[in-house]
Amino acid sequence: MTVAKPLPHDAAMRHVTGEARYVDDIPVPAGTLHLAFGLSQIASGRWTEMDLDAVRAAPGVVAVITAADLPGHNDVSPAPTFHEELLSSHEIHYAGQPLFLVVADSHLAARKAARLAQVTAEETEPVLTIEQALARDWRFEEGPRVYGRGDPEAAIAGAAHLVDGSIEIGGQEHFYLEGQAALALPQEGGDMVVHSSSQHPTEIQHKVAEALAVPMNAVRVEVRRMGGGFGGKESQGNALACACAVAARLTGRPCKMRYDRDDDFVITGKRHDFRIDYRAGVDDEGRILGLIFEQFCRCGWSQDLSLPVADRAMLHADNAYWLPAVRIVSHRLRTNTQSATAFRGFGGPQGMLGIERVMDHVAHALGRDPLEVRRTNFYAARAEAAQGGQPPVGPFRAASPRSISAKMRGEEGAAADPSLDLTSRGAAQAVAPQPAPRSEVPGSTTPYGQVVEDFILPDMVARLVESSDYRARRAAIAEWNAAEPICKRGIALTPVKFGISFTLTHLNQAGALVHVYTDGSIHMNHGGTEMGQGLFQKVAQVAADRFGVEVERVKITATDTGKVPNTSATAASSGSDLNGMAVKAACDEIRDRLATFVAERQQADPATVRFEGGRVHVGAQSYPFEDVARDAWMARISLSATGFYRTPKVEWDRIRGQGRPFYYFAYGVAVTEAAIDTLTGENRLLRADILHDCGTSLNPALDLGQIEGGYIQGTGWLTMEELVWDTRGRLRTHAPSTYKIPACSDAPPVFNVALWDGRNREETIYRSKAVGEPPLMLGISALMALSDAVAACGGPGAPYPALDAPATPERVLAAVERVRSA
Amino acid sequence: MEITLTVNGRAQALELDPRTTLLDALRDHLQLTGTKKGCDHGQCGACTILLNGRRINACLTLAAMHEADEIATIEGLAPPDDPGALQAAFLHHDGFQCGYCTPGQIVSATGMLEEARAGWPSHVSPNLEAEVALDRSEVAERMSGNLCRCAAYTGIVEAILETAEQERDVEPREAAE
Ligand code: FES
Numbered sequence A: 001m002t003v004a005k006p007l008p009h010d011a012a013m014r015h016v017t018g019e020a021r022y023v024d025d026i027p028v029p030a031g032t033l034h035l036a037f038g039l040s041q042i043a044s045g046r047w048t049e050m051d052l053d054a055v056r057a058a059p060g061v062v063a064v065i066t067a068a069d070l071p072g073h074n075d076v077s078p079a080p081t082f083h084e085e086l087l088s089s090h091e092i093h094y095a096g097q098p099l100f101l102v103v104a105d106s107h108l109a110a111r112k113a114a115r116l117a118q119v120t121a122e123e124t125e126p127v128l129t130i131e132q133a134l135a136r137d138w139r140f141e142e143g144p145r146v147y148g149r150g151d152p153e154a155a156i157a158g159a160a161h162l163v164d165g166s167i168e169i170g171g172q173e174h175f176y177l178e179g180q181a182a183l184a185l186p187q188e189g190g191d192m193v194v195h196s197s198s199q200h201p202t203e204i205q206h207k208v209a210e211a212l213a214v215p216m217n218a219v220r221v222e223v224r225r226m227g228g229g230f231g232g233k234e235s236q237g238n239a240l241a242c243a244c245a246v247a248a249r250l251t252g253r254p255c256k257m258r259y260d261r262d263d264d265f266v267i268t269g270k271r272h273d274f275r276i277d278y279r280a281g282v283d284d285e286g287r288i289l290g291l292i293f294e295q296f297c298r299c300g301w302s303q304d305l306s307l308p309v310a311d312r313a314m315l316h317a318d319n320a321y322w323l324p325a326v327r328i329v330s331h332r333l334r335t336n337t338q339s340a341t342a343f344r345g346f347g348g349p350q351g352m353l354g355i356e357r358v359m360d361h362v363a364h365a366l367g368r369d370p371l372e373v374r375r376t377n378f379y380a381a382r383a384e385a386a387q388g389g390q391p392p393v394g395p396f397r398a399a400s401p402r403s404i405s406a407k408m409r410g411e412e413g414a415a416a417d418p419s420l421d422l423t424s425r426g427a428a429q430a431v432a433p434q435p436a437p438r439s440e441v442p443g444s445t446t447p448y449g450q451v452v453e454d455f456i457l458p459d460m461v462a463r464l465v466e467s468s469d470y471r472a473r474r475a476a477i478a479e480w481n482a483a484e485p486i487c488k489r490g491i492a493l494t495p496v497k498f499g500i501s502f503t504l505t506h507l508n509q510a511g512a513l514v515h516v517y518t519d520g521s522i523h524m525n526h527g528g529t530e531m532g533q534g535l536f537q538k539v540a541q542v543a544a545d546r547f548g549v550e551v552e553r554v555k556i557t558a559t560d561t562g563k564v565p566n567t568s569a570t571a572a573s574s575g576s577d578l579n580g581m582a583v584k585a586a587c588d589e590i591r592d593r594l595a596t597f598v599a600e601r602q603q604a605d606p607a608t609v610r611f612e613g614g615r616v617h618v619g620a621q622s623y624p625f626e627d628v629a630r631d632a633w634m635a636r637i638s639l640s641a642t643g644f645y646r647t648p649k650v651e652w653d654r655i656r657g658q659g660r661p662f663y664y665f666a667y668g669v670a671v672t673e674a675a676i677d678t679l680t681g682e683n684r685l686l687r688a689d690i691l692h693d694c695g696t697s698l699n700p701a702l703d704l705g706q707i708e709g710g711y712i713q714g715t716g717w718l719t720m721e722e723l724v725w726d727t728r729g730r731l732r733t734h735a736p737s738t739y740k741i742p743a744c745s746d747a748p749p750v751f752n753v754a755l756w757d758g759r760n761r762e763e764t765i766y767r768s769k770a771v772g773e774p775p776l777m778l779g780i781s782a783l784m785a786l787s788d789a790v791a792a793c794g795g796p797g798a799p800y801p802a803l804d805a806p807a808t809p810e811r812v813l814a815a816v817e818r819v820r821s822a
Numbered sequence B: 001m002e003i004t005l006t007v008n009g010r011a012q013a014l015e016l017d018p019r020t021t022l023l024d025a026l027r028d029h030l031q032l033t034g035t036k037k038g039c040d041h042g043q044c045g046a047c048t049i050l051l052n053g054r055r056i057n058a059c060l061t062l063a064a065m066h067e068a069d070e071i072a073t074i075e076g077l078a079p080p081d082d083p084g085a086l087q088a089a090f091l092h093h094d095g096f097q098c099g100y101c102t103p104g105q106i107v108s109a110t111g112m113l114e115e116a117r118a119g120w121p122s123h124v125s126p127n128l129e130a131e132v133a134l135d136r137s138e139v140a141e142r143m144s145g146n147l148c149r150c151a152a153y154t155g156i157v158e159a160i161l162e163t164a165e166q167e168r169d170v171e172p173r174e175a176a177e
């Protein structure tokens, strides 16, 4: 077995020797040109005149391209219902928006020349904050989206206690260490090859084809690897790829573009910032009887992927808790800032933080242990979950094939637009609502009607409480806080339940292409992209296992739209689930052919043929795999196959907020201990204990890395990474000098991470579970631990700390003062 | 202008714009792309190289200033087919995910181990005079200039500690011989 082994990343050796190539490292042909955008300095208005003479005259400049020069569509939006210009044709929507494109013989020359433009613009008052957008009712979709069930108003009115408040949650810059980059190489006949640092090669292909006004088959996109993506390379690479392709078309020369770090900050979207207002009615034990959330989501200027992001925030507003009567209202607000985009968790973290704040606040208000309040509200542990493999409760009707293809063609509801980008998550609006019957299981049904079938968190929490020594440490911390006047400590346990699948149901599909050569070596390709998550290695392990050979026999090749077409983005944690299954299907196809061939030769039953230890076993005989491959070829048997997979069971109506958006849930629990200095607000993490559920892990080493990295990235988001815009809408934190991400010394000095030993009840690839996004939300425990430390500053009856995120020293200090002043 | 740079033991003549950073000279003119550009502002450590054995950010210095210096990059630390102890430890402890910061981490760790051996104290050293005992907090502090957005810090620290320990085990024996 090659699966479930802790093998290192596919290119591990190349990474440690510096040989691993990223887009900017690819040797380019002589004469390659370099690109830079000229950017808007104002956040809102219209440019009336652009004097580009000085730019054209600058040394090294070969061409300057404006909107009027573009050969095809001037649109890089992933959302088919929204127009997002590559170069502004007049309207200006944010400070940092590309206005024109400089093509020069060096990167530096292009950058310098871009600064020389004289832009005359009519500036208008920008809409920057949630409050300003609300005041102007500037939003996406016609009004707020509302999901829920029951009568929460009545439940709150009848409850013993009312707990209400609001939390502000900041955004987050991706800060992928490799910035955005693309390289376009013009081919004969007007074709274009594009190398892009992108999580979504198919969308790059689609957008480049539109930009060049050529069919998609004239564009081939290749992605070998990314130096980090985190969602920031799902749609934000479109502009660079299109710019390179257009410039390559116009000049006939290869063109490369790489954003400098400042440009990357200023141009590209980030995690959505939120304000979440809440009103909860609870009983004396802290049990939630009724709850109303109002989520205000700042989407920035363009629609991008904001609708599904905001949807996912609503879908995680319950996290792990049964909410008998609930209403979730979501406002998707438009502002004159960078277009917020996908970021690991895709809205889920913000929604989840809302309910975790409620739990923390309820516990404080009632003077109860926050862990007990959480447990009291947990979804019911279902008996059948322990047995596994039971059919799901509730008659979720599978959509008929006809209705799905009709939706794909845009016949139902949405306008049938030939340029509809169906592979984008931004296509959310294009899919028409569809009724889904509903079946409530009290204690187990989410607000959107999906039954939580395998709720393993109670057991996971019990295990982690023990292994982390939570109770004794909590008591020790209380003692320490009572004696220590300056520094205070806090501890918190928070759970994660994260839904796995694209909520846009038709994206839950994947393809693969597998070849076996006559020497027994295997070539594998699939639609997923590698950004450090270890997808390539995991999928190669699957292929090796199917053929019973060592993983070294499997060649992992760059993602290529010419090999596997029409792929979904590598996103929503779905990479291994989808592509692993597609590769398995392709391998099994070839394996079956080989088994039949060998069995026939031996007059055996093909079902008895085994592929193991590099050999093919039939009856008492066995043959080296490469001999079987060669003989099969001699017998004229095809050694190449495609594979395809679509996730079963999912069906979702995003307008009504009903259905089964997720194939399954992934779970995790974290305990974090933190300390604050009450004189300065400075804080640090002292210890973290994590137990995380990866089902039957495909590769425990890679999964551990994802969990540790996700947790730290989550703590960065909630404790130190702060984005600041000035009153004119300019991003002032646009480099690592002003924007702090976690460094080596910010990781907790004691850091225990363990995998929960279990298998996925659904039939995923080797019963594993997705692991890309869920661990990020383990970082919520860090914010709650800081809140606990702040609360320790107050005497009896002191107000709740209401610590907003990120909990920078300033915010911690302000919260300490608030708690103390009462 | 024409300058000669000695990189990984080889002297090479280059025709450069005098404003070219050492990082761009390495990447764009000598095709040594193992040294990465993460920020170009001296704030991420992805471009770490060794200058006469000491670690520096190659994006913060001009190539023209280093004619007389010995420059070592990730490519020069160990041949691809025979990784050194640090490289092997990074493999063993999974000290990376996307790998983009990795060359900088390994070069930086090489320089850092040398600094510790020479007795340079750090911000967290309990004693300015005593020999440096590398532990988790010392390594974390000394490696804080090398950001890893994938946050593979656990593996990075473990890899470096293991290498430091191996060296400690080897050195006394060598001295005794
Ligand atoms: S590229 Fe030199 S420190 Fe970041």
Ligand code: FES
Residues within 6 Å of the ligand: A177, A227, A228, A532, B095, B096, B097, B098, B099, B100, B101, B102, B147, B148, B149, B150, B151, B152
């Ligand atoms: S491994 Fe991705 S930045 Fe360090």
